[in-house]
Amino acid sequence: MKTQGVLEDIVVIDLTQALAGPYCTMMLGDLGADVIKVERPGSGDMARGWGPPFLESESAYFLSVNRNKRGLTLNLRSSEGVATMHRLIEKADVFVVNQPRIESLRRMEIDYGTLQGINPHLVYCSITGYGMTGPYAGRGGYDVVAQGESGLMSITGEPEGGPIRYPIPIADITAGIYSAFAIVAALLARERTGEGQFLDMTLLESQVAWLTNVAGGYFATGKRPPRLGNAHPNIVPYQPFKAKDKYIIVGVGTERLWERFCRFLGIEDTIMVDPRFATNRDRIEHKAELIPLLDEIIGTKAAESWLSQFTAAEIPCGPINYVDETINDPQVRTRGMIVELEHPLIGTVRSLGNPLRFSATPVTYRLPPPTLGQHNEEVLVGLGYTEAEVEKLRREGVI
Incomplete structure (x- = not known):
């Protein structure tokens, strides 16, 4: 019997790049959603150029967060591109974007008010550095800045040392996870009310939320939390120890x-x-x-x-494993955390699996990360365009 993903038949329009948005939409794709990744013709997602390493022309960074998506290129600076986006929105359930400037969204006619008018059932998720309100609204969002502003870097590192940036882009990743969670919750709310809504997700707040017990200690004492290195602030012994060899x-x-x-x-x-x-x-x-x-x-x-x-x-x-030891750990392997997909340019591409485990609606890995515009014709024909119309859009630089 074929198992259905939690989000099967849910259509997600992904107008994000870099990491937070793509990580969010990859999670939705793993849950069964039909994710259409919309990119600028010619250049695409900025993360395509983030390397080395590269596999053929594709950056390992981009490949790590873009599986289970169909690729569409669309020039949103053209009226035909905007019209095509609006046709996508008519049939979509979710729209995800990471543009912090509301005037830019309005100029491209992809702001919440415009898209809600086209599809009142749409769940619109904005992922930015600071959100649409507050004194920092409109600023660009960067993982390293969010790590610093949130206070996390001030409590990371040895007591006598300076602040340390976490080597994994945790602000981006946590914002992506929280956004995916919010989208699924909004879809559940839509089942009850029939209405979509606007989700205003941020890198900064995703990191502030991580302060948890450290903030709790500050609330209780009023004292600035110090850096403790690898030790735990509330439990001893709870840390690394040097054995004879490692x-x-x-x-x-x-x-x-x-x-x-x-x-x-x-x-x-x-x-x-x-x-x-x-x-x-x-x-x-x-x-x-x-x-x-x-x-x-x-x-x-x-x-x-x-x-x-x-x-x-x-x-x-x-x-304390090295990354290669973790990748080859029998527990990690047995639990399916290493995924292999066949890519049209590269061959077998490996990525990390999704940690969500369902007994009846498991995550699935169906599509490798798309090449730029790989599914243009497939997506547009699915919208009702003829092959001749698709070719015209291609000639005019719309796709």
Whole structure:
């Protein structure tokens, strides 16, 4: 029996580029939506040029976030291009865009008011740096700036060091995830009301929302949270330790685990009974004295020896893998997190899978990332254009 995706028969018009928007729409595509990626003729999504590395003419960056989409080129500076976009909107369920300037959207006739007038059932999702209101509205949004402005960089890094940018573009990715979540919620609301709505999603707020427990500590104390390196602000021991050959992670999050950890290390008559380390609150206060003692013990054996023994004792632990080790990890492989699709120019293209798991409506991987304008004729004929009309649009530079 053929399984249906959660969003099967949902049509998404994707007028985004770079990362936040494409990541959002890729997630929707994985859930079964028909995503039509609209790009500028000739150049396309700016991420197509972000490299190296490149595979043939395609950037690895672009390939990583654009599967399960059909590719359409459209010149929205021409009246014919705008008319074609409006025909797409008539049949669409979702429109996603990452243009922060409302005047630009109005000039191209793709602002919310215009598109809602064409299709009142449309879910319109805007993903920008700061949103459509507030003193920063209209500014361009960049991942690194959002990481800095949100406060995340100020709490990342060693205590004596400077702020650290997270090497994964987490502002873009989290904005994409939150936007996909908001779109699915808006589609559910539409099932109840019959009406679409406007979603105003931002990189900055997606990062501010991540402060969670750190902001909670600030609300409780009024004190500026410091950088703590790899240590946890509220739990000890909960950090990397250097074994004889490489680092491992240990997370001792409860008093019961602390007692088990101490007995396993053979320190139940020394460190465990020391009043400085009796409770988690005590261990937080005396962390500077405790961690060197644990470092010395854990440094006496190889990482694999500790990991096998800790795992057997049900003490939370793990290796600190390199990316290639993670890609080839048997757990990652078994759970289907490495996807292979056949690309028309490159051959087999690998990407990371979607972590969502459904028993009845699983995610699917149907299409490789499109080449520029790959599905022009297919999409336009599906809208009712004749082959002659498609060829005319091509000659006139509309597609």
